[in-house]
Amino acid sequence: MKLFIAAIALLIFGLAPLPAQKIEKIGIPGLEKILASPEDQLYVVNFWATWCPPCVTELPYFEKLSKEYQGKGVKFILVSLDFPSQIDSKLIPFLKKNKITADVRLMTNLDYNSWIDKVDPGWQGNLPATLFFNNAEKTKYFHPSEVDEKELRDLITKYKQ
Amino acid sequence: MKKYLFISVAALMMTGLLNAQSQYKAGDIASDFNLKNVKGEPVSLTDIKDADGFIVAFWCNTCPVVKKYDQRLQELHAKYAPKGYPVVAINANDPAVSPGDSYDRMKETAAKLNYKFEYLFDETQETARKYGATNTPHIYILSWKDGRLVVDYVGAIDNNADDATAADKKYAEDALNSILKGQAVAVAGTKAVGCSIKWKKS
DSSP states (O other), rough: OHHHHHHHHHHHHHSSSOOOOOOOOHHHHHOOOOOTOOOEEEEEEEOOTTOOHHHHHHHHHHHHHHHHHHTTTTEEEEOOOOGGGGGIIIHHHHHHTTTTTOOOEOOOOOOGTTTTTHHHHTOOSSSSSEEEEEETTTEEEESSSOOOOHHHHHHHHHOOO | OOOHHHHHHHHHHHHHHHHHSOOOOTTEEEOOOOOTTSOOOOGGGGSSTTOOOEEEEEESSSHHHHHHHHHHHHHHHHHHTTTTOOOOEEEEOOOTTTTSSSSHHHHHHHTTTOSSSSSEEEETTTHHHHHHHEESEEEEEEEEETTEEEEEEEEOOOOOOOOGGGGOOHHHHHHHHHTTTTOOOOOOBOOOEEEEEOOOOO
16 A cells, blocks of 8 residues: 555656756846856856747757756856746746756846947847856857857867867 | 068958958948848849848747747837838848758748848848848848938847847847937947858758
């Protein structure tokens, strides 16, 4: 009987969905805080949305490399521009389905023109876009389009110096 | 010295090239075009009667941001076409990359959503490239001045894609209201966040 209960419990917990991804919501102050991060490490900040197919294509590369580079001086932040009205219907199911465990933050300020130039004045608002920076080293590179896994790896290697 | 001169000239030429491909901004002269509408008729801006200008909207069938703005674009047309500024929507997405943006699907979309404005197919993507459109939706407000199309505004429709009622900066409407009053457009350029235009793979 005990064994049976244990088996049932295992079945239930084994099949239970992953714990809900906690998503930190940010506005302009939160974004500015990320952009001003003083630590001597490479920040890779990807701007994406579930409604953007090329973003969805490249997201697994960010997830994969964020694991590879964990504790190795590279910090990944995935800033989602999903609509705040679709967090539960689109964003969270997407993260669960694709097993995204990287640091996802939701940008809740939709007045894009009030913050887009803070990321990079050259950004036209197209997604995806990725910012690489290390404020301690005064390095910054803005990549205004998608990347494949090799490109992302090469960019990290280049700017991690 | 010669080498430096060469580099400077090359740099200048590069700048010229980049400018040629960059986006129209307020004050620029826009090109007219000749594109097929959903009824199969070729449409140029010069052919559209009773217009003092246009709200040219780079658009598509598939982008969720476009869908969010669908109602708002129809409202802009209903409000401003009678005042001389009709909407002209253009889909430039390559159907090979985005099958939902084929010409047939455009016809379906226009019928289903009961578009009252022209919905044109930029099959060669030449118009989107000339205008420097990067995303959908991406709005260009143009006015006829001395037989030329002058750009008055480029960018987003307003500042809240998710919720029209929460938008407190109505860029397109503000620009149109200023134009209709003969005043200068206060915010003549914004950045439009949306889906990137699906360019042909060369």
